[in-house]
Amino acid sequence: MASNLNLANTKDLLPRLTEQEVQSRIEELTQKLRNSDIYLLLKQTALQETKSPSSNTSNSSAVVSNSQFISDVQQRINRSVLSRVLANQVYRELKLRDQTVLEAEPLGFVRRAQLLWEKRILKSLNTMCTELSVPLARRRGKQEQIEMKTKWNEIGTGNPNLEQYRPVYAPKDFLEVVASLVNPNSTLSSSGSSEEVNGYWGIVQVNLDVKSIEQLRVEYSSLCIDKCQSGLDDRYQSSHFAVERDAGVRRVAKQGLSAVCEVAARRGNPVGQRAVMWEKILGVRVDEIDRLYYSQMKNEVIQHDLMIDNIIFKDIKLTSVNDDFFFVFEDYLYQVLLIFVRDTSVLKWRNCMMANPLKAYLRGKIGNENYCVVYPPSGVIPFHGFSMYVAPLCFIYADPVKLYFVFRELYVRFFCHLHCLSSNPKGILAVSALFESLLMSLAPSLFFHLKSIGSAPLKIAFKWLMRAFSGYLEADQLLVLWDRVISHDSNEILAVMAAGLFLYRSANLMNVTSPAAAEAIMADLSTVKVIPILQIILATNTEKSK
Structure with a gap:
């Protein structure tokens, strides 16, 4: 069946x-x-x-x-x-x-905005290099290479002084860019009082085709309230569902077909089956060639020091190491991210979203295009909190090689869209627009109240969306959420989750009178259970019907 x-x-x-x-x-x-x-x-x-030998003939010299x-x-x-x-x-x-399939972003004004944003990042990076008098990249000396190789499994010890290093950018910086993006051909940009004319209250001023609540209910019918869910019902009901679900998912995982595993995982994955199910869905198949590739990337880390490395060290120190759940994975995070920024295979996926990848010249060859290279090799400049994309995966994968390839696949499919300007349905623009659309349609009075006190909902939710809720939800609940992201091959569920959180705490939010008070109410998500919050949105019709 x-x-x-x-x-x-x-x-x-x-x-x-x-x-x-x-x-x-x-x-x-x-x-x-x-x-x-x-x-x-x-x-x-x-x-x-x-x-x-041929099975059809007894004569070994027969012609086939x-x-x-x-x-x-x-x-x-x-x-x-x-x-x-x-x-x-x-x-x-x-x-x-x-x-x-697209060589560049199809919307010209979005492409121009992405180009300006990349120039701003490049300027910030160059300014930091100049202030600290450090090169973008250098070859380590022999003794340094020996030391790096020796302490690879304890790479977090003996880091250089990182006090003067700072994140290149943070979610609040990117939100400013998103908020300033306007379609020059839209009526929103041609009217001086767009809110009064169009009745639109949101921060995202780009008209994107996002799904309605009715379309989302059809798309995410597996999350409807009358279906048992892994991550909820296997904990709070009798063990019968947990045993049955585990056996069913185990059979699907053994079959090993990505498409079938993807459908089966839409109601969540049992904890013991999550690792293999994610590998099957994402098409991650770690073999000897992959392990050799990982080893080569490791040697690149040992041989060459990038300025970006210190930014990664600083980010991990500021975020993951300060987290009660993730601090034990510090060395894993260094290993994965130092290799990731050197992985040129990431660049081919990033190229379609970047207006102009950041480039640098080899020393003494400035202006010579033959010596111009993408920096860093992956094309990815980490923002403040970037390491939190990797940290939750450490609960699932003990093998650093598997951990790396699963993270890389998650990044190119989902996470890369959350910190680039594009009209892609998985992109941060579409996810933010969907969040605002859902909240405006389901709770217009709440949306208007927050906006009237100077606390637009997206200002609070943007950091959740950009980091895919990592570092905000409890680790087990975050993995339950990512189960649904991966199995539906969409970042839309992040917008549904964010809107659900506002509805869940709407009674308290309606009483606040300042942005600080609204931020305080939404600051702690440690007690939140993901499935009930998602079902708040997918089972609620309108504000009047609640």
């Missing part, structure tokens, strides 16, 4: 395509697979088939037709685990295709 349900739900996971579009995607995927390690495995399988040979290879692949690996890789490529 479970398998039939899963297959039925996977029909609509990908958009319907015309015959020509199908053929185009097949050719595109074929080319990508030729450049992957899976292609080598397929060739090895074909080679093994040529060495195996080309069609028969292809059929035999296909059968061998279908009988092996390689068939699932290939299916998952194709599914992953289809999921990620939309992130790279």
